[in-house]
Amino acid sequence: MATMEHFTLPLANGNQITGLLSFPPKPAHSPKGTPMVVCIHGGTYTASYYDADPAHSISNISKALSIPVVAITRPGYGESTALPPLEEGETWNKVNGKYIHESILPAVWKEYGPKSGATTTVLHSHSIGASIAIVTTALHNRSPETAGYPLSGLVTSGVGSKLMDEPSDNASAAEDKNENLRMIDSYQPKPGVEAPVSTWPVEAKDYLMLRPQDGLCSPDLLKGTTAKLNHPASILEPLDIRRQWPHYWLDLAKDIYVPHMYGVGEQDVLWKTDKRWTDEYARAFSKSARMEAATVPLAPHCMELSYVGQAWLARTLGFAMECAVWEALRQEKQTSS
Numbered sequence: 001m002a003t004m005e006h007f008t009l010p011l012a013n014g015n016q017i018t019g020l021l022s023f024p025p026k027p028a029h030s031p032k033g034t035p036m037v038v039c040i041h042g043g044t045y046t047a048s049y050y051d052a053d054p055a056h057s058i059s060n061i062s063k064a065l066s067i068p069v070v071a072i073t074r075p076g077y078g079e080s081t082a083l084p085p086l087e088e089g090e091t092w093n094k095v096n097g098k099y100i101h102e103s104i105l106p107a108v109w110k111e112y113g114p115k116s117g118a119t120t121t122v123l124h125s126h127s128i129g130a131s132i133a134i135v136t137t138a139l140h141n142r143s144p145e146t147a148g149y150p151l152s153g154l155v156t157s158g159v160g161s162k163l164m165d166e167p168s169d170n171a172s173a174a175e176d177k178n179e180n181l182r183m184i185d186s187y188q189p190k191p192g193v194e195a196p197v198s199t200w201p202v203e204a205k206d207y208l209m210l211r212p213q214d215g216l217c218s219p220d221l222l223k224g225t226t227a228k229l230n231h232p233a234s235i236l237e238p239l240d241i242r243r244q245w246p247h248y249w250l251d252l253a254k255d256i257y258v259p260h261m262y263g264v265g266e267q268d269v270l271w272k273t274d275k276r277w278t279d280e281y282a283r284a285f286s287k288s289a290r291m292e293a294a295t296v297p298l299a300p301h302c303m304e305l306s307y308v309g310q311a312w313l314a315r316t317l318g319f320a321m322e323c324a325v326w327e328a329l330r331q332e333k334q335t336s337s
Contacts, residue, residue, distance in 0.1 A: 003059045004051040004071065008079065009111055011103050015081035019047040019072040022059035026117045027066040033324030035153065036118035037062075037317060038108060039071035040100070040136075042127025042158060042302075043237045044200050045229055046078045047071035049126065049304065052225055055218065056305050058124075061313045067320065068116035070108055074129065075099060077231055088191040091248075092240040093128070097135025105136070106148025113149070120152040120327050122320035126304060127158035127270075128237050131245055134159075138252040153323030154260045155316045158301050160271030161281040163242065184239050195239075197232040205230065211267050211300040216307060226305075250284050259290035259326060261319045263312060265299030289326070292319070 004020035011017060039058065041049040050058040050071040062069040075096060076082035083099060086092065109121060125133035133154060140151045189195060206226050210217040262281060264273050271277070273295045282293035299308045 003054055003057045004069075007070075009107055011081075011107050013103055015075075015103070016079070017072055017075070017081070017104050017107070018079045019070060020051050021071075021112070022051075022062040022069040023112075023116050024063040024066050024068070031321070031325070033119045033152075033321075033326075033328035034117055035067060035120055035122040035320040035324040036109070036113055036116050037067060037069045037122050037124050037320050038105065039069065040123060040125040040129035040133050041071070041074060041077075042129045044205070044231055044233045046231055047073040048229055049302075052221070052229055052305055056221065056225075056309055058304075058313050058317075060310060061317050064314075065317055065321065067317050068112070068118055069124075069317075070112055072100075072104060072108070074132070076234060085192050085194045086189065086236065091244045092234070092236040093131045093135055093245060094248075097132045098139060100132065101136045101139040101147070105151075109149035118324075120150040120324050122153035122155065122323050123151070124155045124316055124320070125157070127301070128241060130156035130159040131241065131249065134249065134252050134256070137258065138255040141257050142255050150327070151258060152327035153258050153320055154256065155262075155319060156260070157263045157303060157312070158265070158268065158270070160264055160268075160273070160277055161284065162272040162277045163246075164268070164270055164272050184235055184242060187235055187239060189236065189239070195234050195236045198235050199232040200230065202227045202230050208269050209300060209302045210305060211269075214267060214300075216267060216298060216300045217305060218307065221305060253284035254287060256285055257287045257289055259319070259323050260285050260288045260292070261316055262291075262293040263296045263299075263303070263316075265301055265303040265306070266295050266297050267299060268301040268303075270301055 004022045007021050008016055008018045039050045058069055073080045123133045137154045140147045266273055278293050278295050282291050285291050300306050303312055
């Protein structure tokens, strides 16, 4: 049972974006700055990733801290308008990140920023959504004065600097996973042609993404909830991460100056999670005003849905509050100087 409110928002280009809202009552005492946290989900999920059920919802933390939250359903998922097929030289993450920057976030801020009481936005992102958010943040930070929305912070999880070797501890799960990977590795994109979609078998996906066999998530989550959360996704999403992302993400990282908080689950099976690689990820964001990076103990890839999920969300929304105060004080200092 969802706890957040569904929304449909028309965009200036005639498309639409959908998602979920959590707008708690404003606090009795006005804070120095208030973030509107915009959540960007990973592959094979929608905005409901952040509102899976009452026990696994960002709205719990949103209400506790009086922080407005907007979780978008990315283009091509659910009722959000899909983008055209990629053209020569384009990549999935770059195109989606640019679209979110140019079309979605200006509309979201115009519609919900003032009415929510927010003074800025902070992006909260997971997995492929995190790589897209890095593109979006880099584009904003290159020309913040022309962006149609304020941005003062970035949270990423479920991404990293080095892909993990394929898991082989369970033949059935690995076989299902490898079947998808074989299709990705053999697929050759054609400019202007719609790419096929892939649907991940729920049991294999849960085994790898949530690690229930290691006791990292609630058994109740597996009784229909993860099946409802599962959605088909374009093959171009994992193709970008595996083939293209490693060659261009460092250039994007160098253009990000807002505070950045990063976490990767200790039991993530997609990315290497030891200190060497976490530190390497953090170093890439050398211009960030503040960079926090850590491996989260006993957390799987989809740690927002795990036992540590609410704790992680509480940490990140607290970080978003700090970003809003940082931005408010920074602007005051610029005005007075």
